[in-house]
Amino acid sequence: MQGRAGRIAAWVAGWIAGWVFLGVLWFAAPARPAAIDDPYPNAAAAYLVTVNGALLWSHTPDRALPPASLTKIMTALLLVEGWEPEAVVRVSPEAAAATGSRLGLRAGERLRFADAFDALLVSSANDACLALAEHAAGSVARFVERMNEKATALKLRSSVFRNPCGLDAPGHVSSIQDLLVLAKLAMQQPEFARAVAKPLVEIRTEGGRSLRKASGNLLLGRVPGTVGIKSGFTRHAGKCLAAMVRRGQDEVVVVMLNAPDRWWSASILIEDAFAALDAARR
Amino acid sequence: MRPIVVSLILAFALPAATVHSARAEEPGNLWQVETSMEMAGMKMPGQSQQVCAPVASEGPEALAGGDSECTMSNVKRSSGKFSYDVSCPQGSGSGEMVYQGKDSYTSKMTMTTDGQTMTMVTRGKRVGVCDASQMKKRVVAAQAQADASMAQMCDSMVDTLMPGNLQTYNCDPKYKKALCDKFGTKEGFGIVAPRKPMGQPALDSGTLPEVAKYCGVDANALRSRFCTDAKKSEDLEFLGASCPAESQVIAQRECAGRSFSSPPAPKYNAFCGTYARAVMQTGSGDDAPQAPNTPSNSPVNPAGDAVQEGAKKLKGLLGF
Numbered sequence: 386m387q388g389r390a391g392r393i394a395a396w397v398a399g400w401i402a403g404w405v406f407l408g409v410l411w412f413a414a415p416a417r418p419a420a421i422d423d424p425y426p427n428a429a430a431a432y433l434v435t436v437n438g439a440l441l442w443s444h445t446p447d448r449a450l451p452p453a454s455l456t457k458i459m460t461a462l463l464l465v466e467g468w469e470p471e472a473v474v475r476v477s478p479e480a481a482a483a484t485g486s487r488l489g490l491r492a493g494e495r496l497r498f499a500d501a502f503d504a505l506l507v508s509s510a511n512d513a514c515l516a517l518a519e520h521a522a523g524s525v526a527r528f529v530e531r532m533n534e535k536a537t538a539l540k541l542r543s544s545v546f547r548n549p550c551g552l553d554a555p556g557h558v559s560s561i562q563d564l565l566v567l568a569k570l571a572m573q574q575p576e577f578a579r580a581v582a583k584p585l586v587e588i589r590t591e592g593g594r595s596l597r598k599a600s601g602n603l604l605l606g607r608v609p610g611t612v613g614i615k616s617g618f619t620r621h622a623g624k625c626l627a628a629m630v631r632r633g634q635d636e637v638v639v640v641m642l643n644a645p646d647r648w649w650s651a652s653i654l655i656e657d658a659f660a661a662l663d664a665a666r667r
Numbered sequence: 668m669r670p671i672v673v674s675l676i677l678a679f680a681l682p683a684a685t686v687h688s689a690r691a692e693e694p695g696n697l698w699q700v701e702t703s704m705e706m707a708g709m710k711m712p713g714q715s716q717q718v719c720a721p722v723a724s725e726g727p728e729a730l731a732g733g734d735s736e737c738t739m740s741n742v743k744r745s746s747g748k749f750s751y752d753v754s755c756p757q758g759s760g761s762g763e764m765v766y767q768g769k770d771s772y773t774s775k776m777t778m779t780t781d782g783q784t785m786t787m788v789t790r791g792k793r794v795g796v797c798d799a800s801q802m803k804k805r806v807v808a809a810q811a812q813a814d815a816s817m818a819q820m821c822d823s824m825v826d827t828l829m830p831g832n833l834q835t836y837n838c839d840p841k842y843k844k845a846l847c848d849k850f851g852t853k854e855g856f857g858i859v860a861p862r863k864p865m866g867q868p869a870l871d872s873g874t875l876p877e878v879a880k881y882c883g884v885d886a887n888a889l890r891s892r893f894c895t896d897a898k899k900s901e902d903l904e905f906l907g908a909s910c911p912a913e914s915q916v917i918a919q920r921e922c923a924g925r926s927f928s929s930p931p932a933p934k935y936n937a938f939c940g941t942y943a944r945a946v947m948q949t950g951s952g953d954d955a956p957q958a959p960n961t962p963s964n965s966p967v968n969p970a971g972d973a974v975q976e977g978a979k980k981l982k983g984l985l986g987f
Contacts, residue, residue, distance in 0.1 A: 421980060424973035425947035439984035441977055603927050648927030649943045656940075661977030665987050 425654065429644035430623065431561045434658050436637055441658055449543040449558040450642045453625045454486070454509045454601075454617030456551030456559070458567045459532050459544075460518065461506055465574045467521055470499035473591065479525075480515035485552060485619070487512045488586075488596050500588035502576070506615065507586035508598035514550040525549060539566055553621040561640040568614055568627045568638060581613030603648050604628050608655055616647070630655050635662055695719040695799030698791045706785040719797040753778065760785075769793065825849060828859050830881040831872025847882035853893050853905070860890065860909035903938040918942045944973075 423444045425432070430450055433443035440446075473495050481492035488510035490496070498520070504513035515525060522528035525548065532546040543560035551557075571577045584605050587597045604611040610632040617625040623643030628651050630637045637658045639651050698720055703713040737755035744750075747766035753759065753776070760778030767773070770793040777786045821838035824830070825846045833842055849855040862874045871877060879886035894910035896902075906913050921931045922939035931939045981987070 421976045424976070425944070427949060428947040436981055437985060439981065441980060441984075442973075607927070646943065646946065649922075649939075650947055652927075653940060653943055653947065657974050657977065660974045661981055664974060664978030665981035665985065667978075 424657075425650070428650045428654065429641040429647070432639070432641040432644065432650075432654070433561045433565060434637065434639050434654050435565065436658050436662050437635055441661065442654070443561070446562045447543055447560050449545075449560055451553060451557060451619060451622035452544075452551060452559040452564060452617065452642060453553075453619045453622035454551040455564050455567075455615055455625050455627055455640075455642075456546060456549065456557070456617070457505055457509060457514060458564065458571050458615055458627065459535065459546065460514060460528075460549045461502065461577050461580075462567065462571050462574070463528070463531055463535060464498075464502060464505075464517055464521055465571075465576050468576055470497065470502075470576075472498040472520070474498050474501045474516050474520045476512065476516045477519055480512050480519060483511035483515050483550070485511045485550070486601070488588075488598060490516065490590075490596075494594070495591040496588060499576075500586075503580050503583065503586045504588060504596075504598070506577070506580040507583050507600045509601050509615070509617065510598070511550045511552070518549040536563070539563075539570070541566060551617055551619065551622070553619045561642055564627055564640050564642075565638065568629070568640065572612075572614060572629055578613060581615060602626075602628070604630075604651060604655075608652050626651055628655070630659075632659060635659065637662075693799040694722050695797045696722055696793050697795040697797040699794045701790045702787065703789075704785065704787045707783045717794070718791075719799050719801060721799045755780075827873065828855060828878060829869070829873040830878060831869045834872075843881075846878075847884070850878050850882055851884065851889070853896070856889055856893050857905055857909050901934075903935065907938050907941045914938075914942065 422442060424442060426444055429444065431443075431445045431448050433446050434441045474497070476490045476492055476494045476496070478492040481490055481494075486509045488504045488508060490510075490512040496516075498517070501513040501517050501520075504510040505517060518525050518528035522531055528549050529546055532549060536544045536546065541559070541563035543558065544563040545556055545558055547554035547557035572581075581602070582605070583600060585597060585599045587595070589595050601616045602611070602613065603616075604626075605613075608628075608630060610630040612629050612631050614627050614629050616627075624645065624647040625642050626644060626647045627640045628638070630639075637655050639654050639658075641647055641651060644650050696719070698718045699715065700718050701713055701715050704711040737753055739751050739753050742749065742751040747768075749764040750762070752761045755778075758778050758780030760776060762774060762776035764772060764774035772789075772791045774789045774791075775786065777784060779785075817836060817838070820836055821833060821842045824832045824836070824838065825842055828846060828850055830843070830846055833846060850859060859873060859875050859878050864871045864874055872881070875886050875890075879889065890910065894906065894913050897905040897910060898913055903917070906917065917935070917938065921935040922942050
């Protein structure tokens with residue numbers, strides 16, 4: 386009789402033990418909330434992914450880090466405000482001496498504003514960057530002042546600019562959150578969107594010299610739907626990227642700072658974000 | 668664990684009831700019994716049930732099941748209050764049961780097992796009278812249900828290859844054989860091999876070293892056999908999930924060693940996507956998660972919890 390009672394109890398015990406087991410499984414799941422919002426913590430020092438404007442994943446979104454050439458998104462935004470495509474930009478000795486990524490402009494050369502703008506964004510040319518900053522503001526220093534004024538106006542809390550091109554400099558920082566604001570604003574400007582979609586830049590100086598350089602954005606033409614926008618690299622900033630991909634009516638934006646394997650990582654984030662969107666609709 | 672829990676239930680959830688319940692037309696008291704349990708800092712949902720107890724019996728002493736592995740000792744009683752020690756093979760503890768008049772009681776039992784303290788609290792209230800002999804039918808029905816429930820539980824543990832729980836539930840030895848037979852297959856090995864220790868004994872019993880030990884087989888030999896076969900047949904999904912050494916070699920050759928502008932051959936797309944995800948998640952390809960089930964021609968394969976959890980989040984954010 387007692388054995389029978391024991392079996393009843395065993396059934397009850399099984400029920401309880403089942404809850405125990407489920408409880409153990411639940412509590413054993415490592416860092417569940419963090420994993421939901423940040424499933425790829427080693428993808429970059431900071432990254433974010435938005436889907437149709439909604440923040441899907443992020444890692445240290447407000448951390449101030451060197452943004453490398455993603456700085457040029459801000460530079461381009463200011464240049465669009467004074468858009469004068471046929472204006473002639475003169476290349477100063479300082480601009481011609483720019484380091485890092487260059488188009489190969491020579492001191493004294495003259496080129497169309499729109500061509501320099503394409504070189505700035507497509508090949509991340511620092512010589513074109515400095516030439517344009519000097520052209521737009523009279524001096525690089527004055528242009529940087531305008532960049533910081535714009536940052537304040539846009540309420541970018543983590544961004545301080547020391548130069549227009551993204552070269553490493555003490556205190557030259559931004560965050561992926563701020564860069565997202567800039568990227569979205571910039572992509573609304575037709576001149577900007579047109580430039581960052583180009584796979585290569587081909588220009589001719591007033592002197593007749595032809596210059597040609599491929600886009601630094603390797604996602605273009607490789608990840609379906611990529612429409613821009615900008616990559617960057619410096620020793621301190623590491624590999625950086627802002628990318629926008631549109632498929633049908635849907636849009637995914639990825640911003641990464643210091644992402645060791647930015648292209649592979651970005652392509653995975655993009656594909657997973659679209660997959661999540663598809664799954665959400667099912 | 669089961670005998671302990673059974674004893675706890677015997678002592679408290681079914682007070683003065685089932686052990687004498689099969690007598691013909693025996694007068695009984697109908698008790699409403701509320702039971703709650705706490706273990707490892709977790710509170711289990713409470714249970715409520717009605718129990719028909721023979722009027723004649725009372726207290727925990729008469730309740731220890733004759734076939735239980737647990738024994739009660741040092742039972743003391745004084746005016747409706749019982750205290751006792753209980754000893755089971757897996758642990759020991761003590762308890763107290765207090766009757767508040769004839770119509771209600773409270774009891775509390777604390778036991779330590781496997782280094783964890785389990786506390787069970789029961790409150791009983793007499794809500795009427797009943798025929799205790801009716802319990803016999805319930806016992807038979809519950810017995811069948813208990814057997815089926817246990818069998819189902821043991822089956823599920825074979826399916827999930829968690830031997831720790833087979834032991835926990837004292838499953839029949841045939842389940843051990845079934846589990847080990849399954850583990851000896853490529854499919855079974857593929858389930859166990861990717862598991863990582865989580866610091867929970869019940870779950871960690873399902874990791875490769877533990878399952879191999881339980882089944883008395885050499886995990887390395889098994890891995891070598893299956894991974895060699897998978898390498899020959901280019902089963903990238905299996906290699907990615909279960910063969911870290913082979914995966915590293917392939918990843919360096921076909922994925923990580925290549926620039927983005929020189930992508931891997933299409934057949935490595937899924938494998939490289941899985942590898943890259945593992946690097947992004949853990950900082951190392953050694954922890955490559957299970958590969959996607961269906962290969963794809965896209966540069967990478969969306970897979971895993973990130974997508975599913977992301978989908979749930981987007982549903983909320985975008986209002987699908």
